[in-house]
Amino acid sequence: MIVFSAKVSKKHQDKLQTSFPNQSFVFCDSAQEVKQHIGEAEVYVTFGDDVDEALLASASKLKWIQILSAGIDGLPFDVLQNRNIIVTNARGIHGIQMSEYAISMLLQVYRQAKEVIRNEEKQVWDKSVRINEISNKTMIIVGTGAIGSEVARLAKAFRMHTIGVSKTGRTLEFFDENYSMDMLNEVLPKADFIVSVLPSTGETKDIYAWEQFKKMKNGAVFLNMGRGDAVVEDDLLTAIRKQEISHAILDVVKEEPLPESHPFWKEENITITPHFSGVSPEYVKRALAVFEDNLNCFIEGKDCYINQINLSRGY
Template identity: 35%
Template structure:
């Protein structure tokens, strides 16, 4: 029996571990809690990453060849891991499309139907019923989606079902099925002012950092709603705070932030036209059932052919 270890930084169900054990003969399955100091150098495969590994510990992962991340974005991986050519990285891109799209439409619909206001009024036993004012329907609205991958496509599909016009933004403006039109990022300024709702699904890369900044917010409609379910690094949070405070835009929903958890001292918490959720838009009802098939398929491929079958992260792009 070899000493090679499959390290499970994320939990799997006992039956799932049992199934993998039969597939990966000769490997030891070890959880982070059970990992002894002498084990580090034998870790060959990781299921999930753990942010608490120190640089010294990371350097001890001498035989590490593959990390199957349990998230879609992998920007939290340290540079020394990403840039190590010996380590392949795969992600869970795709499985978060449904919950993230449901989060986006939960926000838009509940806002348009004043359900968030209703919840707050309920806590004061307050039956206040504004007549014919302040409501909006999604029908005939213009939805602009930054990022036309799995998540953007699912948002577009649902948007059409609510009779919206859906426009996509991607790097080169290539047409993507399910969008009424697509523009390149460089042309986005032409269209941003027409949008009623803007959703960003952008990853954190050098190119997207602080893309949503003061000048960008200035181009929006005064009633526009901005939603970020991508990565916090793409938004200049001070600029967004100022735009909301000055009522330059109608409102915003942020699920992701520069610093997570969002510090208690952040001024963002207090904005009434902003909804904050704690990076949960992609959380999945049956997480282990949805992620397991991807890990299993890649494990079989890795063991048989030494390469991954799917969801491979392009290290140069970072997603």
């Protein structure tokens, strides 16, 4: 039995049932329905936030979990590993929308969109607004997977010099320079834009602290659309207030939703968006394409899963 807690439209449900007529699908509308069926599930399809030890304890037949998002934060990795449950996610389907988000937000800052919109609302005709160009600047992309590589590809359309920082520092297309993570502090002073697409791991937690912000250019723009726990938020706030960096764009923060009382909201030079850089009308279609490929592997008993998570490493 294949149990879905992830909500998918009737159109997608019908397509799955047509494509896999010999499989039994259960599409749940509530947590209560999941509880009723999880005991019979061999496959569980979810967005990931409901996978905990209690659910796994009830899922005695479970062999594989397909997560229809990239995030796997908070999964009980020890339990999954002990039970040899395969976990796959949907990383790699976010490149288009997240790269468009990154470029659009950098343009928003450089083209003074906040001020322009305020002037329009107040019916103010002000040609003195200071507009800048993102072309021919230097961009560091920290995390050079599918998303980071697509950001770099779009950046090249603006004739940017692109620097990739990753765990291995391997050479990649669309990057003019590549460095390993232990070189991050050395390359930060080069950048006009720092775009972080890091996942949440023990190695990436609090990786952007005062030391890193201090090394950035005073005019640098820092954009985080990876995970919020990569940033020491008090240090970022200090860096903004002391003008160590020019602007921060945050699609992810440590506590989501960001509390109304959080000082980030009131900082003119911090732009907050509600963790929606990965949103796209094509999202579910792309995620289910990964699931369908993996379901064929599962049915055929082959070890050919796309995006299989290394449970000992957590990614």
